[in-house]
Amino acid sequence: MPVDTVTMALQKLKKQGYKYTQKREDIITVFVEANRYLSAKSVLHALEDEYPTLSYDTIYRNLYTFVEVGILEETELNNEKLFRITCLHEGHHHHHFICQQCGMTIALQMCPMDFFEQQLEGCQISSHRFEIFGVCKNCLALA
Secondary structure, three states: OHHHHHHHHHHHHHHOOOOOOHHHHHHHHHHHHHOEOEOHHHHHHHHOOOOOOOOHHHHHHHHHHHHHHOOEEEEEEOOEEEEEEOOOOOOOOOEEEEEOOOOEEEEEOOOOHHHHHHHOOOOOOOOOOOEEEEOOHHHHHHO
């Protein structure tokens, strides 16, 4: 599965007119393998052996390009911007529980929009995102 997700992400970049670079593929691979929210600092540390001169500017520029193209999702946790790989499979809709300690996510297979659509009758909803923040059972066990 990680290979498929990386390939799909690279195809999405190409479709939007961005060129392929090994560095971009490696950044995407970090997110696919982690499968949780990561900070720019975490990405930099994961790639520092391979790219010793890699800068935060380069990381952030790529992260925000990936968000714009729809490869990464962005959230803020404890006043820090965090990013995770988007679920790239068409028609796949769910939301996430996000651990505030380790950044791990759990997909929630239910969507609360049915409830909200009833309350917003007559409004046009263009998009939505639902996140639950807390501490996962693994982090609780370590406490």
